Amino acid sequence: MYIYKGNIHIHTKYSDGTSSIEEIAKIAKKNNLDFIIINDHRHLLGKQRGLEGFYHDVLVLIGSEINLSKNHYLAIGIDEEIMRNEENPQEVIDEVNRQGGLGFIAHPFEKGSPLISNNKTYQWTDWDVAGFTGMEISNYSSQWRDGVRTTLQGLYANFINDQAYFNFPSKKAFDKWLELTKEKQVVGIVGSDAHAPILSKFYFSITVLSYNYLFKSANNYLYLKEPLAEDFVTAKKQVLNALKKGNLYISHDRKKQGDGLLTFLKDMSYKYIPGDRVKPGNYSLICQFKNNVPTKLRLKLYKDGIKIKEYPFPFREKIDFSYGTYHLVISRPNEDNWIILNPFYVWD
Incomplete structure (x- = not known):
């Protein structure tokens, strides 16, 4: 990638x-x-x-x-x-x-x-x-x-x-x-x-x-x-x-440059990147920087426009994705939004 x-x-x-x-x-x-x-x-x-x-x-x-x-x-x-x-x-x-x-x-x-x-x-x-x-x-x-x-x-x-x-x-x-x-x-x-x-x-x-x-x-x-x-x-x-x-x-690079963010869903055979359409199922969600990782970040997960979970960052865990549209937003301490990713469309 x-x-x-x-x-x-x-x-x-x-x-x-x-x-x-x-x-x-x-x-x-x-x-x-x-x-x-x-x-x-x-x-x-x-x-x-x-x-x-x-x-x-x-x-x-x-x-x-x-x-x-x-x-x-x-x-x-x-x-x-x-x-x-x-x-x-x-x-x-x-x-x-x-x-x-x-x-x-x-x-x-x-x-x-x-x-x-x-x-x-x-x-x-x-x-x-x-x-x-x-x-x-x-x-x-x-x-x-x-x-x-x-x-x-x-x-x-x-x-x-x-x-x-x-x-x-x-x-x-x-x-x-x-x-x-x-x-x-x-x-x-x-x-x-x-x-x-x-x-x-x-x-x-x-x-x-x-x-x-x-x-x-x-x-x-x-x-x-x-x-x-x-x-x-x-x-x-x-x-x-x-x-x-x-x-x-x-x-929002004025706060901090957003270079090098790796984000994808992974199953046994393929990696899916933001913007992709995928089938409902169990995937490993990986969201991390290549290097120079900022501290105290939070990863917010939205499904169909509603925030359903918030995780510490970086994130590497399996999640069961049911039918829906999933957005990810990364926030810095005391700030709502720093990086906004295009969604995974879990539709197929």
């Missing part, structure tokens, strides 16, 4: 970000990311200009963020631009699927801030849609903004305690994800929504939520069965396949 760390939902100069794709890839390399996914608004300009590929050993994939006023949808692995349709997001989802792409609902429950666009939000409003790959259960920029309600809070969060008003993940999004995965496979990811806006006044300027900051804050860790290929086409397929299946976990 191989683990690769990446950041999803990044904006560049081609929409409302502040850096080029190559500049962003350099920052990703400094933060030990293996891949990044660009989602500029409405178009695929970077891809059309041939800018997908490896930069400094970082795999760069280019998709888009579709829709403006509401129902934002992250499309990945598409080749043609897709027209916005806020009033009927099902048509957007269907077109992404027609192109063989993946799609993720973005910042579905953001609250907004009076400091930014007068509390303007871009929520997801249609939960009757079908066929989407997954959803952001945390959008780092959106949640950071949601917590900052006054200028004083903004200054405090930007210069003194960046976690003062931030919770991981979005509780509403996490609860919705638990609800949805009882009935269907829905991949949970974290999006950075990186724009790195530069605020200037007189001779003073600051970058808020810089690319460097966000790449250190929360990331997606993919499980691959083979090493990430050096060939771009093959590597792209590997990443998209892992995202499609939900073979991943997300980590």
Whole structure:
């Protein structure tokens, strides 16, 4: 099993970000990311200009963020631009699927801030849609903004305690994800929504939520069965396949980097990783780090959206898994959530 760390939902100069794709890839390399996914608004300009590929050993994939006023949808692995349709997001989802792409609902429950666009939000409003790959259960920029309600809070969060008003993940999004995965496979990811806006006044300027900051804050860790290929086409397929299946976990890296978490179910003949469908039965559940194990961690086990057990970490025991959807969450001392794994679907 191989683990690769990446950041999803990044904006560049081609929409409302502040850096080029190559500049962003350099920052990703400094933060030990293996891949990044660009989602500029409405178009695929970077891809059309041939800018997908490896930069400094970082795999760069280019998709888009579709829709403006509401129902934002992250499309990945598409080749043609897709027209916005806020009033009927099902048509957007269907077109992404027609192109063989993946799609993720973005910042579905953001609250907004009076400091930014007068509390303007871009929520997801249609939960009757079908066929989407997954959803952001945390959008780092959106949640950071949601917590900052006054200028004083903004200054405090930007210069003194960046976690003062931030919770991981979005509780509403996490609860919705638990609800949805009882009935269907829905991949949970974290999006950075990186724009790195530069605020200037007189001779003073600051970058808020810089690319460097966000790449250190929360990331997606993919499980691959083979090493990430050096060939771009093959590597792209590997990443998209892992995202499609939900073979991943997300980590609040601002608290502590989540590298090297090994998690699988094991029977006499096979290992199953998060996101897999398995038959009901008795399995060994292994959940541990490769090395540098943090102390006093707790492993929470959810079945069909309800927490049923909490264990000390690391964990290696046999458990009888009856029919249902099983989520695992790792918490640090005095914190609810640090690492959230995609579920095992015990359905077959």
